[in-house]
Amino acid sequence: MSLQPFFEWMGGLRFSAFFLESVWPTPIIQCIHLAAVAVFAGAVLMVDLRLLGKGLKDTPLPRLARTAEPFLIGSFVVLVLTGIPQMASTALKQYYSPFFWWKMEMVLIAVILTVTVRRKLASTDESQLGPVLPKVVALCSIALWTSVTIGARLIGLLS
């Protein structure tokens, strides 16, 4: 099944035309998207560094993860909301960009890792965690979210 008709439909929406035809809405949502990247990156890193035994290493892991969670979820929601108009208004460019699909695949894998294994680890008492698994999960999380950022930037630069 090809998603091309869906992307063509998105690109043809009045909503997409609005963003293409007006001057300020696109740069403004791009700025908000990028600021949300910073909030999201900080929330991810705080916990991943802690899982690596670095960063805020004197703090209890479950409490730190609970503190980071609203920022993680909140900034992710902002990223999705500001990402949709950028995707819709350039739908066919995205569809034909290998970096767009790379980014979305990485987002999918990263989200699954975050809401399953990483979330479970971060809410577990540390004395019950082995020395290896938290570090592996943290490194995977950092690598996945970094590759999301790289893919995202390359959509604009190389597509």
Added chain:
Amino acid sequence: MLRGLFEFVDALPSSVSLRESLNGYVYLLTAHVVSMGLVAGIIGYWDMRLAGMALKWVPVSKVKSGLFPWMTAGVVVNAATGILMVYSQPMRYYPNFWFWLKMGMLVVVAANAAYFHYSIEKTVEEWENDPVAPFKARLAGYVSLIFWFGIIATGRMTAYSGLVPQWWIDLELG
């Protein structure tokens, strides 16, 4: 004088070769964005701790000692890639309104951080466990948050060099 400096760099062989390399700009901008996540991500939570918006239960000095080394690593990459981008295309940035606004905001956050460091941070032991920091520290946090948002936004806007006030266009720097 500033224009002369930018024109001088523009003509340097190393600037020309970086400017004309196929993927130099792609690598630099991508690394700049990734390292921005590290720098702004960490500074953001430091500022929010000072402003009383996040990590209120973590002592202020612990936030600093735990996260600043990572931020510093990010600053090195972020500054190096930023400088190299300007170095490779000086005459693209020289007439750019958003570039200069961003540089101005960087000066503001640096001055704000220095003021915080040499004033209220001197007594950090007295208040570092308070969930809500003293007014001067909160103010430093809010100022930094607002201007870091501005730095990110103007960095993105650098790509929109035509979307600037008319008075700037009238300066005819380009």
